[in-house]
Amino acid sequence: MSKEKEQTQGTPISRRNFLKGVGTGAVAASVAPTVLVGAETAAEAQMGDKITRAEIKLNINGKTYEVEVESRTTLLSVLRDGIDTGGERVDLTGAKSICDRGECGGCTVQVGGKAVYSCMTLALEAEGKEITTVEGLANGEQLHPVQEAFVQHDALMCGFCTPGFVVAAKSLLDQNPSPSHEEIKEGLAGNICRCGTYPFIFEAVKTASRKIGG
């Protein structure tokens, strides 16, 4: 992300003019960023008709990362497109981009302990909260009971929806450690699987619930 900043700043033509020209100026978010980067003046930064950039700190899976985002950047794209830690890149591609508009649950992560669609969450909104992705559930090689149960019951085929289901299932069990069959269905109703792994997902959640002691 930082590489892109230089390029954006280094050009004489401001993005603002371009975007105004095509009528997308309103895309700029109304969320106030912590630090504004790339704004020519503070006033301009507050005009709200420009895509502003901000440096924020995100706490992901117990680690703090400094990332530079645009006001419109979603949490999902921060995770998936890689975080430049000033050396090694961190790619958290477990959460998937499937619909990118809150219809499928493939991008589900936990923010502040709650399951959210990360494609519908701005990176700015997640600042200061604990973010847990599917990569943060296992303890080293030791899988989380939900993950273990998914493998045991073959609750995955192509596996593309699986990270979203795993996080959604974990969140469900966090709230309701021993859900009934109907409660499992309702709890996971925000996720879609095209391969049709649902029956084995239901079994997996029941097994995980027993393991967790629900």
Next chain:
Amino acid sequence: MASWGEARDSRLIGKRVTRLSGAEKATGRAKYTFDINRPGMLYGRILRSPVAHATITSIDLSEAEALPGVKAAILLIEPGKRVRYEGQEIAAIAATTNDIAKDAIRLIRFDYDELDYVVDVESAKADGAPQIRDDWMGNQSEPRVDERGDIEAGFAEAAVEVEATYHAPVQTHVCLETHGNVAEWDGDNLTVWASTQAVFGTRQNLAQHFELPENQVRVISEHMGGGFGSKFGPGVEGIAVAKLARKAGAPVKLMLTRKAEHLVGGNRPSMTQQVRAGATQDGRFIAYDLSGYGTGGIGAGAGFTGPYVYHVPNYRTEKSAVAINAGSARAMRAPGHPQGAFAMDSLMDELAEKLGMDPLAFRRMNSDSDPRRNKIRQAEYTLGAQEIGWHRRNSVPGSGTGIKKRGIGMGCGLWGGGGGPGTQARVTIHSSGAVEAVTGTQDIGTGIRTVIAIIVAEELGLKPADITVKVGDTEPGLPSRGSGGSQTIGSVAPVIKTAAIAAKRKLFGHIAPLIEAEPMDLRAAGGRIYSAADLRLSVPWKEATGYLGMETISEGGEWDENLRVGDTAGVQFADVEVDTETGLVKVIKVVAIQDCGLVVNRLTTESQINGAVIMGLGYALLEERIMDGQTGKMLNANLEDYKVPGTMEIPEIVSIAYDTDRKITGIGEPPTIPTAGAVANAVYNAIGVRIRELPITPDKVLNALS
């Protein structure tokens, strides 16, 4: 001659083995094409036609190219050419971030002269409709006519007749990982990570397009998020991304948007058929006259099956395709079969009712002209009827009382799935004891990786997790077919099996003298190699392979047709509840019995049957591409309005992987065939009014009831 041996001797084959890639997938570590992030990688995006039919008059990329962060822009159509459906490719760009790519797309200026379009089949057939395909006269293909027996004589013999029109809509694949690729050039060498069902086919297409020898193109598909028949070859987007990468001098990722996936990623053609059929008083299906068509959008094919499964001695069918201004059809899970089966099984019920016969008895009488399949099918009827409680069905359809009415119905299917030659594979045993199995197939979610491990482990007396399986990469130069037609296992398993046997024999030959045993007495089991003639002669696996020293055993295999079988039969039963006030159909239970030949991994086979049934439920009750005649656009190109089954729609599913042989068969497709027919018949049994049009949505139910 190689064989799979007897069931009682199998340690692993036919048992429930968890997927090798399970932990990777459940932890998010599995890398799909969509997840590949290469150093310096750019993001590609495609500008698509917003209209259904137009001549492009100009395209100006300059403003987009000038946007900071944009590294390459290319045309995908020349000005002067026609676009013929919404979503057709116009231009593509690559930029440093996805968001900049989106902005850049909006900066491409283009102009077009709109032309008349047609997006519904009936209007496309009418005189004066805009011409869509250049290679047809009008918009309807030359019908294909098939005839057998004497249809007039057949109808003369018939005691009852049914005339009906059945319709099924266009269904889209909805792969959760959209079509797409990451392309990277190193000089004249191209590497493409592809979400594909055919790494070797994709390599060939790319090599041809860029005029490169095949060995300069590498295609990798380690994991892929669903294809269902729509992902063979690189497609327009695959060629575009490789061009962008070359132009930008950097790797580029280009995945279709969800909307584009619906518009251009393929679909199952629609079907409309008018049928007249007759049966004799004693219950013989005697005559069948069908005239029908479907649309594959601008694509040429829209075939469907019929007559289907059931034997009818006299028939005439006339089938054609109708072009409309919409994205082209592609193969979709058992192409042609689910639509044909829905109509056929509805018709069988209608005929049975006219005869006053039990629909199951009527099917039994007319079942399947193939003797092997018929034997299996008759057994499946018995098993399925027991499982669902066939006796519970309403003997008078719609006779249940109350607001919510229950009903039971059934449907059938058949499929090939026997595989074929052309796969190369190697099984390698290292002196460390490590075992590798490598072949150029790909795991599209079916579990072939695990099947390969099971077969090798069974042969070598090891555990599946001991085997390293490498698939989804052209680099080792071991080609295999595309994963379509449920052909993967039948093509791959025999080669793996014979390669494993060859590797084992080599190892036995090597170590027999060292442990003073005869090679032919040696056996591999339980992680040891021992002599059957003298059980004291026994060494652990690693000790045995240690004798190899600097040597490595690496053996290929042969496709052996005696190890696989095709032509499978499937039967399904559905129990539904129809709310007569809201029109909502709730499926309570599905019993799916799928002839599987020899089951290799029962766990993943059941997963496949479950998944196929669920896709069939979507076809029966939910899914339909809706085109808007006013604008020529698809109205529901997203996951909210195009409804696929979610958790709330999942009934109890009893998936029975039915062992019928000691030969392998692929079954990824067949269990999706019978579902819609079974549900439609169950709905009829519940409410006593027949709905001949899919999907069976509440509005149709309420209309039928009123």
